[in-house]
Amino acid sequence: QQLQATLTRWNWLPRDPGPRYLWINVPEGSLEYIDGRKTVLQMRVIAGHPSRPTPSFQDEVRQIVVNPSWSVPHTIAVEDLLPAQQADPDFFSRLGIRVFRGSGAAAREMDARQIDWQRVSPQRFPYRLLQKPGPLNSLGHYKLTMTNSYDIYLHDTPSRRLFDLASRTLSSGCIRLEQPEELVRLLLEDRPLPAGTKDGTRTRNVALPRPIPVYIVYLTSWVTPTGEVNFRPDVYGRDAGLR
DSSP states (O other): OHHHHHHHHHHHSOSOOOSEEEEEETTTTEEEEEETTEEEEEEEEEEEOTTSOOOOEEEEEEEEEESOOEEOOHHHIIIIIHHHHHHOTTHHHHTTEEEEESOGGGOEEEOGGGSOGGGOBTTBOOEEEEEOSSTTOTTTTEEEEOOOTTOOOEEOOSOGGGGGSSOOEEESSSEEESSHHHHHHHHTTTOOOOTTOTTSOOOEEEEEEEEEEEEEEOOSEEEOTTOOEEEOOOTTSHHHHHO
16 A cells, blocks of 8 residues: 555656756655765655644755754744743743844844743744854754745754654654755855855855755655665555545
């Protein structure tokens, strides 16, 4: 049944994915950089938790953000970060998370220590959270931007130990990279990063010499070039729904 589901999904994919591309298989928890039909780089990734699954889609990376800031999505702000701040009044300041109220030109920064967080709830959360660049930033040192409607992108992470887990569907939907520096080097074709970015706090946008297609797929079974058949759990229940 898993092989039948995989064959159906293969029929939805283009016959020719292109000469070079990134291939991310969520059930396998891996990314491959394919160039000239050869795997140039392979790494483990962390994808979306079943409660916040990573969608399957095709896109492309055109730009890398070095030392990104993180504009916290509302769902993560109210479901994950708000309880942490309510339990620890120094949580936001320790992680370099800034608090804003209002939008656009009318937005003003608030002092997180002056807000009574116990009176704030997910239903009444008038704030926008922004995490400054730095070693504790949830996006790490690199963000590989895409233009999909899901607001999904690839990024570094300071939580390196999670890559050692056998099951790595742990994120809020975006793809965390085990070897971001090596991937960035390949995508920039060994061009140096802009000056002034090594301190980890100065944000710079760097365009790729050539955009690269990205395929985020959901294949619970596959066969290696040596003929070994692999199976993985249907973590999102999509094979069951397809059947």
